[in-house]
Amino acid sequence: APATPGALPPATPAHSSALQVLRSVFGYDSFRGQQQAIIQQVIDGRDVLVLMPTGGGKSLCYQVPALVKQGVGIVISPLIALMQDQVSALHQLGVKAAFLNSTLSLEQVRDTEQRLLNGELDLLYIAPERLSNSRTQALFARCNIALFAIDEAHCVSQWGHDFRADYLLLSVLHEQFPQVPRIALTATADERTREEIITRLSLENAQVFISGFDRPNIRYRIVQKDNARQQLLGFIRAEHAGDTGIVYCLSRKKVEDTAEWLNQKGIRALPYHAGMSHEKRQQNQHLFLMEDGLVIVATIAFGMGIDKPNVRFVAHLDLPKSVESYYQETGRAGRDGLPANAWMAYGLQDVLTLRQMLAASNSDEAHKRIEYHKLDAMLALCEMVSCRRQALLGYFGDDLREGCGNCDTCLEPVETWDGSIAAQQALSCIYRTGQRFGVAYLIDVLLGKNDERIRQFGHDRQSTFGIGKALHEKQWRSVFRQLVAKSLVEVDFEGHGSLKLTDACRPVLRGEQTLMLRKDVQVAKTKKERYEK
Ligand code: ADP
Numbered sequence: 001a002p003a004t005p006g007a008l009p010p011a012t013p014a015h016s017s018a019l020q021v022l023r024s025v026f027g028y029d030s031f032r033g034q035q036q037a038i039i040q041q042v043i044d045g046r047d048v049l050v051l052m053p054t055g056g057g058k059s060l061c062y063q064v065p066a067l068v069k070q071g072v073g074i075v076i077s078p079l080i081a082l083m084q085d086q087v088s089a090l091h092q093l094g095v096k097a098a099f100l101n102s103t104l105s106l107e108q109v110r111d112t113e114q115r116l117l118n119g120e121l122d123l124l125y126i127a128p129e130r131l132s133n134s135r136t137q138a139l140f141a142r143c144n145i146a147l148f149a150i151d152e153a154h155c156v157s158q159w160g161h162d163f164r165a166d167y168l169l170l171s172v173l174h175e176q177f178p179q180v181p182r183i184a185l186t187a188t189a190d191e192r193t194r195e196e197i198i199t200r201l202s203l204e205n206a207q208v209f210i211s212g213f214d215r216p217n218i219r220y221r222i223v224q225k226d227n228a229r230q231q232l233l234g235f236i237r238a239e240h241a242g243d244t245g246i247v248y249c250l251s252r253k254k255v256e257d258t259a260e261w262l263n264q265k266g267i268r269a270l271p272y273h274a275g276m277s278h279e280k281r282q283q284n285q286h287l288f289l290m291e292d293g294l295v296i297v298a299t300i301a302f303g304m305g306i307d308k309p310n311v312r313f314v315a316h317l318d319l320p321k322s323v324e325s326y327y328q329e330t331g332r333a334g335r336d337g338l339p340a341n342a343w344m345a346y347g348l349q350d351v352l353t354l355r356q357m358l359a360a361s362n363s364d365e366a367h368k369r370i371e372y373h374k375l376d377a378m379l380a381l382c383e384m385v386s387c388r389r390q391a392l393l394g395y396f397g398d399d400l401r402e403g404c405g406n407c408d409t410c411l412e413p414v415e416t417w418d419g420s421i422a423a424q425q426a427l428s429c430i431y432r433t434g435q436r437f438g439v440a441y442l443i444d445v446l447l448g449k450n451d452e453r454i455r456q457f458g459h460d461r462q463s464t465f466g467i468g469k470a471l472h473e474k475q476w477r478s479v480f481r482q483l484v485a486k487s488l489v490e491v492d493f494e495g496h497g498s499l500k501l502t503d504a505c506r507p508v509l510r511g512e513q514t515l516m517l518r519k520d521v522q523v524a525k526t527k528k529e530r531y532e533k
């Protein structure tokens with residue numbers, strides 16, 4: 001649809017400055033974060049890669065330079081459904097924008113192409129598959145292009161989940177139009193994705209801007225799982241009575257059970273998972289959006305496009321598979337900028353379960369390796385003894401110079417202890433019992449438990465029997481959890497959760513490496529009882 005002429009402000013003069021455009025066209029006073037620096041680079045004709053979360057203000061980074069510079073800004077976007085909206089919004093501002101995608105009739109395409117050739121457009125949105133078309137390339141060759149903006153640039157990466165083969169075509173832009181600056185943008189910023197974007201789009205000379213991932217009003221907290229449900233209830237009662245919140249669980253059954261249990265305890269909760277009927281899901285989602293003070297208990301099926309500003313907490317009863325998922329899911333809290341909590345209960349069983357699920361999955365080796373790395377990063381975040389926010393932002397390449405003061409590790413510094421001896425004992429115990437047993441059994445051996453099975457295997461006559469009496473059972477579970485999280489020990493899927501040593505454990509076993517472990521804060525009995533009804 002063509003822009004409505006007449007009532008709108010006049011087109012911007014060719015050399016108006018970025019700030020003028022921001023004010024006169026978009027009506028904003030000042031740039032946000034790194035916008036100005038990014039825009040300046042593009043105006044100066046250089047390539048840039050912008051990593052900014054959703055809502056961070058990426059669009060202006062290419063819209064402003066497209067208006068400041070001569071010629072048209074070409075925006076490649078895979079989201080056909082959003083093109084129309086974006087273009088309409090720009091028309092409202094008096095910007096001459098159009099799009100080319102499969103939803104247009106041949107006549108509309110011709111019309112847009114003609115306007116492009118006449119130099120009548122400031123911005124043209126285009127679907128990536130059109131670039132393979134020689135017609136499009138010939139068209140581009142005949143017009144004056146100010147810049148190429150590659151939106152959702154992570155679609156070029158196989159590391160993520162949105163890979164689109166069409167995005168591989170985008171390298172032709174650089175080959176055909178080497179003098180036109182390119183700005184690639186994405187909200188996915190882990191290091192692998194970033195590297196893949198750079199190589200696949202030949203952005204080696206681009207300046208990389210990473211910013212805005214911090215959500216300072218969210219307080220991150222990861223507690224040691226003891227009785228997770230009870231801990232959750234305690235957390236809600238103590239800090240979020242009557243608040244809107246989301247509780248994430250891994251399985252459908254756990255979703256159902258947890259929702260029901262919360263209701264019994266007087267907390268209004270609704271389930272949401274992919275196994276429910278479409279109507280029921282819609283209904284629960286609708287209630288959650290419309291009402292306040294509802295808790296939704298959900299699998300990760302819930303949340304896409306959920307934008308409720310006053311979600312006061314997001315709780316995880318199970319460990320997310322990756323730091324990106326954790327960031328996304330917790331990011332649904334506190335969109336209104338007011339204080340919000342991201343709370344998670346995490347324990348040994350989470351580590352074992354996720355590691356086993358991965359080992360048992362049918363995906364190919366390369367893909368598995370990727371998943372392993374992602375899980376490791378998530379586990380490292382859980383076992384963190386320094387600021388969690390720093391680690392979280394660091395994962396995305398966004399710097400935070402000092403501790404944030406608004407996460408559990410900042411607020412209550414974690415104590416560490418020299419766990420080298422305990423680790424050696426645990427590792428030897430795994431080794432001497434033949435790497436065939438799970439955690440519960442190993443702990444029984446370490447504690448020297450009088451047990452029929454242990455006697456049958458003759459493990460009561462081994463050197464590791466009863467050498468671990470200095471620690472109690474919970475402390476041993478903590479040691480084993482950290483050994484698995486640090487990959488000094490791996491879980492054998494076929495052996496039903498039995499533990500095996502990895503090469504990484506050798507220096508510790510030989511006493512060549514000190515192993516500092518997290519001292520878990522035990523939930524004090526009295527405190528727990530207070531939470532109980
Ligand atoms: P993204 O594409 O990164 O998800 P958008 O470009 O859609 O984010 O911007 C998110 C919101 O922030 C929009 O409503 C936009 O108008 C607003 N915004 C962006 N930059 C500024 C700014 N400098 N001043 C005020 N509002 C801004």
Ligand code: ZN
Pocket residue numbers: 386387388389390403404405406407408409410411
């Ligand atoms: Zn912190």
